[in-house]
Amino acid sequence: MSGRKAFDRVRVVLKDTTHPGNIGSTARAMKTMGIHQLYLVSPRTLIDASSHALAAGATDILSSAVFCNTLPEALAECTQVFAFSARRRDLSPTFITARVAAETAATNITADGEVALLFGGERSGLTNEDMGRAGYAVEIPTSSEYFSLNLSQAVQIAVYELRQALTKAPRAPQRDMPSQMQMEMFFTHCQEVLDNVNMPKRGDGGLLLARLRRLITRAEPDAAETRMLRGVLRAVQRRIMRADK
Amino acid sequence: MSGRKAFDRVRVVLKDTTHPGNIGSTARAMKTMGIHQLYLVSPRTLIDASSHALAAGATDILSSAVFCNTLPEALAECTQVFAFSARRRDLSPTFITARVAAETAATNITADGEVALLFGGERSGLTNEDMGRAGYAVEIPTSSEYFSLNLSQAVQIAVYELRQALTKAPRAPQRDMPSQMQMEMFFTHCQEVLDNVNMPKRGDGGLLLARLRRLITRAEPDAAETRMLRGVLRAVQRRIMRADK
Structure with missing residues (x-):
């Protein structure tokens, strides 16, 4: 606390x-x-x-x-x-x-x-x-x-x-949540990877990053989950870099 | 009345x-x-x-x-x-x-x-x-x-x-939801990409796919969002394949 x-x-x-x-x-x-x-x-x-x-x-x-x-x-x-x-x-x-x-x-x-x-x-x-x-x-x-x-x-x-x-809320199980700034860094990283794999910035459903952001935010990832997602993003980038050499 | x-x-x-x-x-x-x-x-x-x-x-x-x-x-x-x-x-x-x-x-x-x-x-x-x-x-x-x-x-x-x-009756927003089978195909696709980028199958937090599954399921992606996510997975695979050639 x-x-x-x-x-x-x-x-x-x-x-x-x-x-x-x-x-x-x-x-x-x-x-x-x-x-x-x-x-x-x-x-x-x-x-x-x-x-x-x-x-x-x-x-x-x-x-x-x-x-x-x-x-x-x-x-x-x-x-x-x-x-x-x-x-x-x-x-x-x-x-x-x-x-x-x-x-x-x-x-x-x-x-x-x-x-x-x-x-x-x-x-x-x-x-x-x-x-x-x-x-x-x-x-x-x-x-x-x-x-x-x-x-x-x-x-x-x-x-x-x-x-x-x-004044009536029951105590919820404690989760370690990322700050808004950490989430912003995560979404910046997302956009980087989308660029790396040449995804078009927008499609039928509007701006791709905005749609991803909405989806991920809805899931309320905790701090460990956010680190896991960033680990996947880094692995994708490493794999591409290695292949490009 | x-x-x-x-x-x-x-x-x-x-x-x-x-x-x-x-x-x-x-x-x-x-x-x-x-x-x-x-x-x-x-x-x-x-x-x-x-x-x-x-x-x-x-x-x-x-x-x-x-x-x-x-x-x-x-x-x-x-x-x-x-x-x-x-x-x-x-x-x-x-x-x-x-x-x-x-x-x-x-x-x-x-x-x-x-x-x-x-x-x-x-x-x-x-x-x-x-x-x-x-x-x-x-x-x-x-x-x-x-x-x-x-x-x-x-x-x-x-x-x-x-x-x-x-006006008590709660009205849920109508969303076109993916079938359970479509979600399974999506998660299979996830595992494929994780393998492609050589992510270790498990880490501190347990089996990686299980953690991803829990996170994504919590967000309750609709059909269009599921298609968008698969589009990103395909883009990653294409990018790697092209680089490997």
Whole structure:
């Protein structure tokens, strides 16, 4: 065990946020559910007086918010990333509901994982590239006629569900999970091998690496399995190099 | 059955609301979950421009909001009333959680009942007299250190839970899955390539193919993904064969 409490191993990551008020409301929503780590990736606004007004008693979360230029920085230590989106799209990982996401995250957190709940900007949400960095795409079930949840309302539901799941989660068997950075290195290695064997970059189902990424991420390989996969990739490369000589 | 749809037999009742913005955010929160009837009991403010701004696409709910002078007027047709409160008190009915409240309400609604979700003002919440008019006192579980949910955030959680309870049937995404035989052919193909690249059959973690099988099976690849993986295996074999010539 890392010693840090479960709720301290959850971060809310807001990317491209445009309204300072939403940052404040998000801080308040987080604090009501006992979650304190806020990451702001390339915000389009500063934290201002309206943020503080809407944060009410949660201004400590604003003061300790971490600013990042890129999404990978904000996700580096995370073992599981949940990307919230109202729009389903072809290349994203399979969508799960906020409740299933919370249960999945709670299991990971109680096994010492570090979890990110990721939300895009008010205007256009997350890009396909952002979604590709997440193991799970999450939708909050809404009316099909009007599904425009305010950003901080979406965060409120997400952290509420997570709190519900964490306060009843059974302890899962402990697995040693790779960090997001280790997974990125693995996928870079994958692309190298695909290039080595002259696989076309895209086919009927879209970008090959994105499809592989979705599949592997769904399997949640642990650290030993990730090492095994990299061992196979290295063996393929060695075999080709030797033959080429 | 009354003929009216289940979601139309739910009303949100706000009493003594002070912030016009919260009325707008509440309308938006309701509409995302398909609930349209808003009752305002002795509001301390008018619906103004800030209400409309925060309602976003839900201004129709503001336009059709029903104003009442007293709480009994707003609750007259209701068969069940759920009073939301952050403060437990002696004189109130037994507290249940928002999730249990939603399940209770859903049962009543599907049996043709008319349900009210009642929320007090931002400053002092509901009075003991108000609470006494409700069959159920509801609390939204929060952190014990900070439990100051914004009014519209509390409504958002309440209507979200109600929607979840009313639409319980889980729908699994339809995927075209490979047959067991196709999976066996895939794993045979895997072993062939592992042999081609001279991977040792077993390592620290046991039989390599068994570990790969466990990992891939956990990901539940669909038919297209299985074809993609076989495409990669074939590309590796072709590349080696060509180099060996």
